[in-house]
Amino acid sequence: MFTKILIANRGEIAVRIIKTARRMGIKTVVVYSEADADSLAVEMADETVFIGPAPASESYLIADKIIDACKQTGAQAVHPGFGFLSEKAEFAQRCKDEGIVFIGPNAGAISAMGDKIESKKFAAAANVSCVPGHIGEIADTAHAVKISEEIGYPVMIKASAGGGGKGIRVAMNRKDVEEGFPAVRAEAKGAFGDDRIFIEKFITSPRHIEIQVLGDKHGNVVHLFERECSIQRRNQKVIEEAPSPLLDPETRAAMGAQAVALANAVGYDSAGTVEFVAGQDKSFYFLEMNTRLQVEHPVTELITGLDLVEQMIRVAYGEKLAFKQDDLKINGWAIESRIYAEDPYRKFLPSIGRLVRYDPPAEGEHGSSHLGAYTVRNDGGVREGDEISMYYDPMISKLCTWAPTREAAVAGMGRALEDFHIEGLGQNIPFLAAVMDQDRFKSGALATNYITDEFPGGFNGTVPTDFQTDVMTAVAASMHRVMAARARTIGNGLAQRGVREDWVVFVDKQERTVTLVDGAVGLDVVLSGEGRTLSLTETDWRPGKPTYKGLLNGRAFTVAVMPAAEGFTIRHRAAKAQVVVLTPHSAELHKRLPAKQAADTSKLIISPMPGLVVSIEVALGQEVKEGEIVCIIEAMKMQNIIRAERDGVVKEVGAKAGDSVAADEILVEFA
């Protein structure tokens, strides 16, 4: 076996590879850029090599530097991770030429699958089902109709040179083709000066399902079943799972067999992924093959018990696969949520910065979702205090849960997301939790347009459910009780009335009267007038702690608690509320105070992040259309373009080039 390998990557995946290498007794070398000098991967590696400035194009993407680093450290092999050089055939070839083993497929397989047209040809030759369509010349409308009918409706009529939503039309029937074909052709001619058209099958509500394959250098290829990655936002995968809730054993076997056939056809000899688009009717068509380890590989590892990185290293060394297809079985269900540094409440704008607090759930088995035990795995490459920089992918970590059933794995993911506490930057945990709580997601009715379907107006959090309102009520009352009791301890001799145990709790506007009673094991919050008692046990909160964990009537929860000027802001999953605990008299006065109108911010363009104003692109009195650039703000050396969210006339400009602005500072106001 290798004694030392180099990891030509960074962050989470570098850490991931180090862990496996360590277990296998292989020493690791990590290369790093200026921005990663103090990273976790660098801390964990046995040796490190500095390879230049932060931008990947000046460091991680330069093959010469990686090869030099191998030579300098005597690393026998390179694991490219994903991204960067992982799918560059020239790099794989270069390694080979230099006598360094590339832990990945051979260069020929990479280049064969790297070309979209080439890969489709290979696929067709290997009898892999491709999207039915017609690529040749289409003479006229009648010809188009004939082709469409051969393919079967619905079909997509697309200009060859098309893009950006132009020159595309979906036809549901013959009439649509008769109208659409000439229209698309005219549009294509006008827009692109190229009226070549092709027609292919249109898949309604498609799903993204991919097959993990694994080959060795001895001609053996197996598949490790599928992953479904339909939950995507702007073609970026957000939630993945294995297996897919769509597939039955027959479809799975058919897809697996096709993926293996394709891998065989290109002489594939490492871990790779064959991506398919699938219809809700379980039809499936080849999309492309990724000749590398996938980001979402952990879900496959969780259901197969295999370590894909270990397998990649072994086959790269020349070992034969130690198992055959028949030895592989699906065990349970695994879900992965990608935790991104982006603000879901602000149109998922990147939100880079410092991880002021980073406290992920503990890895390993957890006994306490209401649907049973689940296992947590968190692939991260950061520590508290680290920076999510603008130079690389804004992913913070990959949170996975595993359980015997999908239902339990989803419930476990919901709990694991509750237990994940991050401060300092915007992150998508509330959004991910909202998805876990949706009936449609729970039912497995996924599609690549899931997010646009389910969050048409963007993400604004969810309204607290009854359970969540109960949690917030009980948590706030119990925190208030601890603080009130402690506050009394600074008294200096003046008699105080007894500790009050009846309080009024407002969860946003919802008002409840509660009486607090010490229960046998925890705190009982008696809801007056509802004939119910909320029993709070196994709590771990103390003043200053940003999360509150416990059981409410036996059901586990963790909420984020932030002290506010009055009461607390409490968030459970995607539901957030202001919670205030008051004496009955104060509650009356509280109700008397009119709710303040939230400032109308629709006319304001506010800074989404702290930064330096590079330029203001509008002037007083200027008419601005939605989508026009208003201002450019530099944050962390990265320019962020702020665009108008509506039409308007500029009434006031609140900042000028060179100003530093805080988050939420007003940049421009419309009349």
Added chain:
Amino acid sequence: MQHILDELEKRRDQARLGGGEKRIAAQHAKGKLTARERIDLLLDEGSFEEYDMFVEHRCSDFGMENQKFPGDGVVTGWGTINGRLVYVFSKDFTVIGGSLSMTHAQKIVKVQQMAARNGAPVIGLFDAGGARIQEGVDSLAGYADIFMENVMSSGVIPQISVIMGPCAGGDVYSPALTDFIFMVKDTSYMFVTGPEVVKTVTNETVSAEDLGGARVHAGKSGVADGAFENDLEAMTQVRRLVDFLPLSNREKPPVRETFDDAMRDEPSLDSLIPTNPNKPYDMKELILKIVDEADFFEIGKDFAKNIITGFARMDGSTVGIVANQPQVLAGVLDIDASRKAARFVRFCDAFGIPIVTLVDVPGFMPGTKQEYGGLIKHGAKLLFAYAEATVPKVTVITRKAYGGAYDVMSSKHLRGDVNYAWPTAEIAVMGAKGAVEIIFRADIGDAEKLAAREAEYKERFANPFVAASRGYIDDVIKPHGTRRRIIRSLKSLNHKVLTNPWKKHDNIPL
């Protein structure tokens, strides 16, 4: 007997009604609570004892003899905040607009004097229309009596003013003499002369909100130390503030049971200072990570944000925190920042509250605006305040401590008790680039040579060890242990004895 008791109750009920139900409804409609409702929120439940409920004015001019209300427009008395004594007066806008008569003033002076005598804070809630013009000079005399008590009590007991409605003319000067002013957003304003007079005199059209609203004073003028959303929030936050403060200069700051660990390390602080020396970071993160339970009561949050001031606790004991904020104007000291911090330091010193200073300061702000504005004298205020302070002073330099600003920020030379530096500290006369351009003026134009000189200067001075070698820094500490080290230092300073020479008073450059 019963009828006598009934009569008392009847009179009390009448007094509690203030200006009557109609006016109370009008007060509520404006989003404001009444004088008594505010007291209910401010004090511990049932702890308020009212004085002078039956006081009425004695004016008989302009038909005033027919306009008498028991209490005369201000509710006064005492109660407790978490069991600790405080005196309160709360202006009742429903009674003749809360205007100030001689008797009204006498009521306030009574609680002011009791508070000073008994060593307890005075909290004034303002919501009034100014002088009672019908009383003429008597009203002015009343104001002056209150001012006099404000001044005599200054530095003896904490005095807190909350502006919860109009506060204009003579009314503004009592709050101005107190230690802290808070305002309620949208419902309060404060100015010496109102929009009408402004219009007549200067022909300037301005709304009350834009002239003296909470946002103006908390953000622009610095008159207010904070602004709150509504009456309830304001009262809750004043209670929170009082919990930090000693009741008078005759007692030590309060110690409260803490749930935090005095030995707690914060590993993430080791990476707080960015590798790039010109990159800002958030000093508040450091504050929140080293104080008890991340509980920090900020004073002047929206004003001169380049310096942070406020109260926190360390191992249960109150401390005053002063910290440069590199995120705003690189943490530079300018006129506003110097004034803000100087006043805070003097408050802490007056009331025996130890001061923890966190330093990352590139110097004083250059420019005509600052110099014309008198930066020299304003900057000297902060220097003066730190120098004269005899309370325990613990300082941590996190990054830059350049030039005169290094001296000012609670340096060893100004009797800093314990002065720490992080290894990232750069204690020098100025940044390397500027220094090199002066020392090696001859090399200007030779970029390569200059860069080499700069590197040399950095190597030599951009660290804490030169200062440490002279004993100006007591120790260079690891960031993650900052909380532990500060707490240990403060404990060691618990019985510090240090006095300044006798003087009638000092002559701080006002």
